[in-house]
Amino acid sequence: MTGSPAAHDISIVLAGEAGQGIQTIEQLLTAILQLAGFHIHATKEYMSRVRGGTNSTSIRVASRPVQAPLQRIDLLIPLDEKVIPHLRYRLTEETIIVGDREVVGDLSRLRHVPLRQLAREIGNEMYANTMALGLILGLLAVEAQVMEQYLASRFAGKGEEVVANNLQAARLGHDRGYALRESGEIRFPEIMRHDNAKEIMVNGSEAIAMGAIAGGCQCITSYPMTPGTGVITFMAQHQHDFGLLVEQAEDEIAAINMALGAWYAGARAMVTTSGGGFALMTEGISLAGMLETPVVIHLGQRPGPATGLPTRTEQGDLELALYAGHGEFPRIILAPESLPGAFALSRQAFDLADRYQVPVIILTDQYLVDTYYNTAAFVLDPRQTSRFIVESAEDYQRYRLTPDGISPRAIPGRGLGLVGVDSDEHDEAGHITEDLELRVKMVDKRLHKLEKIKEALLPAGLAGPGDYRAIVVSWGSVNPIVREALAQLGVNDVAQIAIQQVYPLPADLGHYLAAADKTIIVENNATAQLGHLIQRETGHGFHQAILKYNGLPFTVEELVDDLQKCLPAS
Amino acid sequence: MDFDMGKIDIAWCPGCGNFGILTALKRTLAELQIRPRDLVLVSGIGQAAKTPHYVKANFFNGLHGRALPPATLIKAVNPELTVIVTSGDGDMYGEGGNHFIHAIRRNPDITVIVHNNMVYGLTKGQASPTSQPGFVTPLQVDGVFEEPFNPLAVAVALNASFVARTSIHDLELTRRIFARAIRHKGFALVDTFTPCVSFNKVNTRHWYQEHTYVLDDNYDPRDRTAAWQKAVETGPWPLGVIYTSPPKPSFEENLPVYKTNRQPLIDRKVQWEKLAALIDSRKG
Numbered sequence A: 001m002t003g004s005p006a007a008h009d010i011s012i013v014l015a016g017e018a019g020q021g022i023q024t025i026e027q028l029l030t031a032i033l034q035l036a037g038f039h040i041h042a043t044k045e046y047m048s049r050v051r052g053g054t055n056s057t058s059i060r061v062a063s064r065p066v067q068a069p070l071q072r073i074d075l076l077i078p079l080d081e082k083v084i085p086h087l088r089y090r091l092t093e094e095t096i097i098v099g100d101r102e103v104v105g106d107l108s109r110l111r112h113v114p115l116r117q118l119a120r121e122i123g124n125e126m127y128a129n130t131m132a133l134g135l136i137l138g139l140l141a142v143e144a145q146v147m148e149q150y151l152a153s154r155f156a157g158k159g160e161e162v163v164a165n166n167l168q169a170a171r172l173g174h175d176r177g178y179a180l181r182e183s184g185e186i187r188f189p190e191i192m193r194h195d196n197a198k199e200i201m202v203n204g205s206e207a208i209a210m211g212a213i214a215g216g217c218q219c220i221t222s223y224p225m226t227p228g229t230g231v232i233t234f235m236a237q238h239q240h241d242f243g244l245l246v247e248q249a250e251d252e253i254a255a256i257n258m259a260l261g262a263w264y265a266g267a268r269a270m271v272t273t274s275g276g277g278f279a280l281m282t283e284g285i286s287l288a289g290m291l292e293t294p295v296v297i298h299l300g301q302r303p304g305p306a307t308g309l310p311t312r313t314e315q316g317d318l319e320l321a322l323y324a325g326h327g328e329f330p331r332i333i334l335a336p337e338s339l340p341g342a343f344a345l346s347r348q349a350f351d352l353a354d355r356y357q358v359p360v361i362i363l364t365d366q367y368l369v370d371t372y373y374n375t376a377a378f379v380l381d382p383r384q385t386s387r388f389i390v391e392s393a394e395d396y397q398r399y400r401l402t403p404d405g406i407s408p409r410a411i412p413g414r415g416l417g418l419v420g421v422d423s424d425e426h427d428e429a430g431h432i433t434e435d436l437e438l439r440v441k442m443v444d445k446r447l448h449k450l451e452k453i454k455e456a457l458l459p460a461g462l463a464g465p466g467d468y469r470a471i472v473v474s475w476g477s478v479n480p481i482v483r484e485a486l487a488q489l490g491v492n493d494v495a496q497i498a499i500q501q502v503y504p505l506p507a508d509l510g511h512y513l514a515a516a517d518k519t520i521i522v523e524n525n526a527t528a529q530l531g532h533l534i535q536r537e538t539g540h541g542f543h544q545a546i547l548k549y550n551g552l553p554f555t556v557e558e559l560v561d562d563l564q565k566c567l568p569a570s
Numbered sequence B: 001m002d003f004d005m006g007k008i009d010i011a012w013c014p015g016c017g018n019f020g021i022l023t024a025l026k027r028t029l030a031e032l033q034i035r036p037r038d039l040v041l042v043s044g045i046g047q048a049a050k051t052p053h054y055v056k057a058n059f060f061n062g063l064h065g066r067a068l069p070p071a072t073l074i075k076a077v078n079p080e081l082t083v084i085v086t087s088g089d090g091d092m093y094g095e096g097g098n099h100f101i102h103a104i105r106r107n108p109d110i111t112v113i114v115h116n117n118m119v120y121g122l123t124k125g126q127a128s129p130t131s132q133p134g135f136v137t138p139l140q141v142d143g144v145f146e147e148p149f150n151p152l153a154v155a156v157a158l159n160a161s162f163v164a165r166t167s168i169h170d171l172e173l174t175r176r177i178f179a180r181a182i183r184h185k186g187f188a189l190v191d192t193f194t195p196c197v198s199f200n201k202v203n204t205r206h207w208y209q210e211h212t213y214v215l216d217d218n219y220d221p222r223d224r225t226a227a228w229q230k231a232v233e234t235g236p237w238p239l240g241v242i243y244t245s246p247p248k249p250s251f252e253e254n255l256p257v258y259k260t261n262r263q264p265l266i267d268r269k270v271q272w273e274k275l276a277a278l279i280d281s282r283k284g
């Protein structure tokens, strides 16, 4: 499955051992490419270890916005000899491999550049990475001045010598790269640049965290677990600016119960975790359902069961999120597909939780939290973030039975009344009850909120022709990959439904599925969990499932191939 | 202040020590002139954990073993509230043992009253972490053989800011210790001996009377070595304030959010300009 290199983008991959500094080059490279005005998409796959192994970063440099990873590699920069076997499946006839023979060994296809030797001449082998950076930028004809300006400011704090040496290394690399390009020895398609003054670059974790802050989040309590940790780390780093309470809990059970205490007392709080930690939180999620205390949970998925593949990606926890917690109570599950989606849904999660007094789960995955690309700057609208707390009157009852099931929520110390919440079945004042008639009323009240939620949520929306024959459905981070694959296939009788609101499902979904001759579900898991949910909720199953569960995200080329096989010839 | 709930149906057995704790607590709260609306009682699950339902105050009756995490954050997001945890020995030292350790390390300004009846009451008589060796139950048919959990020794080892033991057979002592604990700034543990009339026929009110003594006025709880000795003493068991650590900041005081701004977190607004600047900083 090679796929011809499309003229509008270049796929660059940097790979090497953990601890070799790939992340630093990646970060510098993407920042400079952004400055130069390219569209870029960067994602990484890495091993669960601190040193050794093979990690890689894939950077897609494009003439137009891209939100999906590619399979093919156009330019590979290996930093050690293990890279080639690790990435062989992504190499094509056209892949250009540029590197240092001294490091990578004698590869038949290698365009040798003596990075180490040159770095030693500057004074230290460690400048080889900066030189590789310059090399890539030279190959792409990025102006040396843009590169130098950025590096000078980036290394400014590290002393004159470090700045001078890095600049020299970058320039040397750049000269080499530019020369290879000018001589025609290595030639990539011309990538167009654009005015990106209104664009930002963030990764998925940052988009979730920024969305949370915009949603009024004041407090995050969590226990570290990849890939959920990025969100709390980002918030910790900005806690002084934003007045955030950040606490590393002793375990995930403490984390969720802390968050519930914070909401009860009037703060907006969240937790972030991955599947294993989420599993420990399940009793707390059930408690949120019973207390009707809002809470927001970010669940960054990685492959399970158990510890699974700690640093890789999967959509294997939808059913966990859906069924976590004993007893029957409503919840909301959102699965952002993109960085702007992550920001918007994370913000919205807090209002939804507060308004309906339910747990809201934001389902992402390692691929999404570790991916970044240029995107329009997030727009802030303070009017969008509302609070739903009332001041209590003297006769306040936390669980007053109301027609819509939502009891006005007061907080302790703010008003004349008292606020009691209880994990036992309770009466309107929150006191333990075994009045079984009241029990039924309370169950109905809690479940009624789900109807209210359904009324308020957005329709699924359908992209593509109105007179479609086939529909492709996917959720979360897979959506943009399907979108690009379908665009590339150029089929005119296939529609796409890209779900970001996993539960409750959009009301119009069944109606769209009913009108299709063929339905295809695409999921980054082994059992088509969303497909089963849709079948149960709408009565419409899927004719075919495209599933991937080796720990990596789909690539555009893979989906082009897979979809082509599934779609009816038109 | 009146913390009385009037005529309510209380789920405790006649003669249960919990009644004494409830009385001592309500009297102490009245004496300290805390307003019910500024008070939050937090508990887990168990017979002891029902206490918040019997006091006129705000309450958070959460999950078995999980009283401390919400209590810590309730106090942290609104330090103007008085937060008191009331729970059983199973709840606090068994299911919630990990939180017990880490809550002491955080040192939130809350009071933790553990109704220690050395048995699981609500679930009808199984051993608890504080059950004494040889204690026979329907589940521990040959008697408990595990080393009992010693909450005071653990608390002293963790340099808890206030560590006390009382016994409900001495209501006046209990009231005095509750008052000191609630007034104390920082984590205050009051392990309270109390009989379970239905499921513990060994550690009865009489037994507690016979097997305890009150520390005299010369005892200095600031002496950690002496406190350690008192904490591990079991025959008879000392009652009183066993240990107070050198003054240290509470969890809330240590939180960066309160370093320069004392306004409760819950009253603060989104920092829109700063967020806009943060987003802008990600432009090329």
Ligand SMILES: Cc1ncc(C[n+]2csc(CCOP(=O)(O)OP(=O)(O)O)c2C)c(N)n1
Pocket: B045, B046, B047, B048, B049, B064, B087, B088, B089, B090, B091, B092, B115, B117, B119, B120, B121, B122, B123, B128
């Ligand atoms: C997760 C969970 N496990 C077990 C229980 C059952 N349970 C309820 S209370 C309790 C122990 C009660 O003992 P203790 O905390 O000492 O309180 P007491 O009833 O003696 O006052 C148990 C095991 C539960 N409610 N939740």
